[in-house]
Amino acid sequence: MNRWLMKSELDVYPYSQLVEDGQTHWDGVRNYQARNMMRDDMKLGDLVLFYHSNTKPPHVAGVAKIVREGYPDFTSWDVNSKYRDEKSSPENPRWFMVDIAPVKELAMVSLDAMKANPALEGMPLLRRGQRLSVQPVNVEHFNEVLSMAGVSPEDLE
DNA sequence: GCCAACGTTGGC
DNA sequence: GCCAACGTTGGC
Numbered sequence: 231m232n233r234w235l236m237k238s239e240l241d242v243y244p245y246s247q248l249v250e251d252g253q254t255h256w257d258g259v260r261n262y263q264a265r266n267m268m269r270d271d272m273k274l275g276d277l278v279l280f281y282h283s284n285t286k287p288p289h290v291a292g293v294a295k296i297v298r299e300g301y302p303d304f305t306s307w308d309v310n311s312k313y314r315d316e317k318s319s320p321e322n323p324r325w326f327m328v329d330i331a332p333v334k335e336l337a338m339v340s341l342d343a344m345k346a347n348p349a350l351e352g353m354p355l356l357r358r359g360q361r362l363s364v365q366p367v368n369v370e371h372f373n374e375v376l377s378m379a380g381v382s383p384e385d386l387e
Numbered sequence: 388g389c390c391a392a393c394g395t396t397g398g399c
Numbered sequence: 400g401c402c403a404a405c406g407t408t409g410g411c
Contacts, residue, residue, distance in 0.1 A: 237397090261406075283397060341398080359404035361396050 232271060233372040234278045235355055236294070236330070237363040240285035245292040245335060248280065253297055253331040257305045258313040260325060264364035269300035269326035271366075277386065278330060279367060279375055281355070287340040290375055293386060298329035333386055336379035349374045 236256065238244065248254055259265060278294040302323030305311040318324035344350050354365045367375075373383055 239397090263406095286399095288398070359396095361405070363396085 232273060232276045233367045233369060234267070234272065234276060235281055235290075235365045235367050236278050237281045237283045240282040244282065245280045245294075245332065248292075248294060248330070249332045249335065253329055255298075255303075255329050256327045257303050259303070259327065259363060260313065260315065261362065261364075264362055265326050267364050267366070268328045272296050272299060272328050274299055277333065277372065279372065280332075287338075287342055289341060290336060290339040290344075290379070292335040293333040293376070293381075294330040295333050296328050297331045300326045300328055303327040334381065336376070336381060339375055339378045343378060344375065347374065347378065 243254075256268070259268065274296055276296040278296065279290050280292045280294050282289055282291050302320070303313070303318075303325040304320075305313040306315045306318035306323065306325040307320060308314055313325075315324055341355075344353070345356055350356060350371055353367065353371045354360055354362070355367075376383060376386075
């Protein structure tokens with residue numbers, strides 16, 4: 231199983247909204263690296279740290295899981311969508327997305343706390359200038375973040 | 388194919 | 400609101 235981190239701006243789509251919706255499609259990602267991970271690497275059941283960006287403090291808010299593997303992002307050819315890309319079509323989709331569902335809400339784990347934790351050294355999120363909205367997380371880092379929220383991996387089952 | 392200009396992300 | 404980082408665009 232792979233593990234991931236996905237960023238969402240708190241005031242755009244918070245974890246609480248995911249809980250309310252029960253499931254959502256992760257549309258609007260327009261970055262090739264992130265697309266490739268969603269299209270090729272994210273598998274059913276993979277776990278995701280749900281991260282709130284653009285808020286004070288930035289933080290991990292919960293755990294989600296992949297409930298549908300990569301498929302074309304239909305907002306890319308929706309003329310009414312702000313995510314529209316003229317070069318993408320149903321016949322030749324350029325952008326992909328996955329569906330995620332909530333697993334467990336976490337006590338806030340702030341970016342500062344993560345930076346201060348030596349066990350998280352090397353985590354992509356903590357790298358200077360890291361902007362990717364979808365990132366891989368190794369199992370040690372993933373479990374360490376859980377632990378910082380007082381949760382053990384078994385609690386997710 | 389290089390690279391300067393530009394736009395966006397996102398912490399601070 | 401600032402600005403560093405960095406991906407994308409487009410002229411050449």
